[in-house]
Amino acid sequence: MSPPDGSMGDATVNVAGGPDNPSDPDLEPVANGLYTLGIEMSGAKQGSATGVVVLHDGRIMGGDSFFYYTGSYSFGRGKWRGEMIVNQHTDAPGLNLVFGGREVTCGFTGTYFAGLADIDGTALVGRYSIPFRARLTLKAPA
Numbered sequence: 854m855s856p857p858d859g860s861m862g863d864a865t866v867n868v869a870g871g872p873d874n875p876s877d878p879d880l881e882p883v884a885n886g887l888y889t890l891g892i893e894m895s896g897a898k899q900g901s902a903t904g905v906v907v908l909h910d911g912r913i914m915g916g917d918s919f920f921y922y923t924g925s926y927s928f929g930r931g932k933w934r935g936e937m938i939v940n941q942h943t944d945a946p947g948l949n950l951v952f953g954g955r956e957v958t959c960g961f962t963g964t965y966f967a968g969l970a971d972i973d974g975t976a977l978v979g980r981y982s983i984p985f986r987a988r989l990t991l992k993a994p995a
Contacts, residue, residue, distance in 0.1 A: 883928045883965050885909045885995035890917075892987040898978065900951040909995060919943050919950060924959075933970065934962040952978060959985070968994075 887907055894900045904917030913924040913935060921942050926935030939957040941950070961974030968991030976983045 881966070883908055883926065883933055883970070884968060884991055886991050887993040887995075888915075888970070888989040888991050890915065890987060890989050892985055894951055894976065894983050894985045896984050897981050898951045898983050905992075906989060907995075908989075913937055916942065919945050920952060928965065931964065931966075932962060933965050933972075934960075936960045939976070951983065952976070955979060961985075961987070 885908060887905060890902075890904045890906050892902050892904075902917050902920075904915055904920075904922075906913060906915030906922065908926065911925050911927060913922060913926060915922045919941055920939050922937045922939050924935055924937030926933055937959045939952055939959060941952065941954060945953065955978060957976050957978050959974050959976045961972040963970055963972030963974075970987075970989040972987045972989070974985050974987070976985055
């Protein structure tokens with residue numbers, strides 16, 4: 854729809870995952886680099902984890918003491934979204950890990966600004982959907 858003055862306006866449409874308006878500091882792209890990760894899971898199963906994640910050109914790679922994560926993300930209009938698969942890499946005798954022994958798929962959405970990302974997501978663990986919140990903090994830009 855055109856503005857009332859009949860002009861086409863100056864809106865931009867982004868299909869490449871970068872910011873919609875590069876001059877707007879609130880819409881800076883997700884910076885490639887190494888991030889720390891803190892996650893809190895709630896709902897039927899609860900838990901928390903800390904780890905590291907590398908974000909690079911739409912790809913996610915990372916892990917913690919017991920799990921590794923791989924996935925992808927996209928960014929637009931100040932928001933980012935993505936999906937990850939989480940797999941266990943180390944046994945944890947005596948511990949009852951929420952994701953233990955399973956391949957877990959996760960989807961998330963959130964905000965990103967100045968090297969900080971806040972996300973809300975859902976992990977599908979067996980017959981459970983586990984909500985989670987996480988914060989990523991840029992530690993080493995690529």
